Amino acid sequence: MTVRQFTVKVPASSANIGPGFDVLGIGLQLYLTLNVTVDSSKDTSTDPHNVKLIYDGNLAEKVPLESDKNLVTQTALYILRANGINSFPKGTIIHVNNPIPLGRGLGSSASAIVGGILLGNEIGELKLSKQRLLDYCLLIERHPDNIAAAMLGGFVGSYLNDLSPEDQDHVNVPLEYVLPKATTPKEKYISVPPPVDIGEYVKYDFNKHIKCVTIIPNFEVSTDDARQVLPDSYSRKDIIYNLQRLAILTTALTQSEVNHKLIYQAMKDKLHQPYRSGLIPGLTKVLSSVNPDTHPGLCGICLSGAGPTILCLATDNFDQIADAVIAIFKSAGVECSWKLLDLAHEGAIVETDV
Numbered sequence: 001m002t003v004r005q006f007t008v009k010v011p012a013s014s015a016n017i018g019p020g021f022d023v024l025g026i027g028l029q030l031y032l033t034l035n036v037t038v039d040s041s042k043d044t045s046t047d048p049h050n051v052k053l054i055y056d057g058n059l060a061e062k063v064p065l066e067s068d069k070n071l072v073t074q075t076a077l078y079i080l081r082a083n084g085i086n087s088f089p090k091g092t093i094i095h096v097n098n099p100i101p102l103g104r105g106l107g108s109s110a111s112a113i114v115g116g117i118l119l120g121n122e123i124g125e126l127k128l129s130k131q132r133l134l135d136y137c138l139l140i141e142r143h144p145d146n147i148a149a150a151m152l153g154g155f156v157g158s159y160l161n162d163l164s165p166e167d168q169d170h171v172n173v174p175l176e177y178v179l180p181k182a183t184t185p186k187e188k189y190i191s192v193p194p195p196v197d198i199g200e201y202v203k204y205d206f207n208k209h210i211k212c213v214t215i216i217p218n219f220e221v222s223t224d225d226a227r228q229v230l231p232d233s234y235s236r237k238d239i240i241y242n243l244q245r246l247a248i249l250t251t252a253l254t255q256s257e258v259n260h261k262l263i264y265q266a267m268k269d270k271l272h273q274p275y276r277s278g279l280i281p282g283l284t285k286v287l288s289s290v291n292p293d294t295h296p297g298l299c300g301i302c303l304s305g306a307g308p309t310i311l312c313l314a315t316d317n318f319d320q321i322a323d324a325v326i327a328i329f330k331s332a333g334v335e336c337s338w339k340l341l342d343l344a345h346e347g348a349i350v351e352t353d354v
Helices: 071-081 108-123 130-138 144-152 165-171 223-228 236-252 260-266 273-279 283-289 318-331
Strands: 003-015 024-039 051-057 092-098 155-160 199-204 211-217 298-303 310-314 336-341 349-352
Touching: 003 108, 003 144, 024 108, 024 144, 024 211, 024 236, 024 336, 071 092, 071 108, 071 130, 092 108, 108 130, 108 144, 130 144, 130 199, 144 155, 144 199, 211 318, 223 273, 236 260, 260 298, 273 283, 273 298, 283 298, 283 318, 310 318, 318 336
Parallel strands: 051 092
Antiparallel strands: 003 024, 003 349, 024 092, 024 155, 155 199, 211 310, 211 336, 298 310
16 A cells, blocks of 8 residues: 655745735745655545545635645646546545635735645646646636745746637636535536646845845725726826836846845835725825835835735845834724744745655
8 A cells, every 4th residue: 555645835926016016925934744655555435526625724724625625736737627527535634734814915816726726736647848837827816926926936027818709718717616616517617628838937145135025904994895996097107107116116126236226216116005995094194205215125015916915025134014004004004913034935835754
């Protein structure tokens, strides 16, 4: 009897870095971990896909443990199904440990999707590259910035390619065809691989002296709600404002000598943060009053993803910067916690027990 064991580790991520709305993301050293054992002597027949799920972590009581409802296993079943495998092997036990806060702008969904795709790739022994696995991810999460940062790690820029009409129709299928619901007709299930090279990705250098201070308010912001408050169109002036800063930021964060004020100015945004301020009490004051002059060591400040987490890039005085942001939120009636994190340069990994 052979017992397989392996571990999947996927970093948290922060997207929409400064002016890089739907473009820039960074992987963070806070890891979703899947400890996987496949032991045919174990009885997992109570699950329709032979999985026993154990979950420890943020909001554990809200996380479904059925394989056809949990995001990690749903995602793994999709990539397996697309490669001719309809279930997990008998005796599959997955222990999930997730310290990434849910619904806070730190890429918890992206980590689960990347983790599920890596899980399916390993279970099915598909041996697909990270580049190819990203295509599978993008049929589930249609914005590449968090996904790329979680899969590849480091500081990443991304865009979606112009696809042929046929490939675009495949990409635009309803999500319930990729991750079926109980009501989804079986003939609608996506059971073929996605198009190749849906997105493109570039990893930038990142100054090793810059750390990530993440201030995490104690409430969730729905990604759907955060999208709905955005306008359908923008002024030329605001688009140029972000493009100018984006061009500077991707170089400024790589330079050997940290230019705090340049990075601070280059991390300003007019495409999403102003519109989301109504969803996040205290955000406007945080962004306007915490700067390198008032808080030495600060390089830049922005919403992490859709929020409500605040990302501060800094070289020192981390405690003082975090305390200042926390105090502003507290005056708006919001309690926070915070973490000091480095970049996860390696991205998602699979460790096989020998």
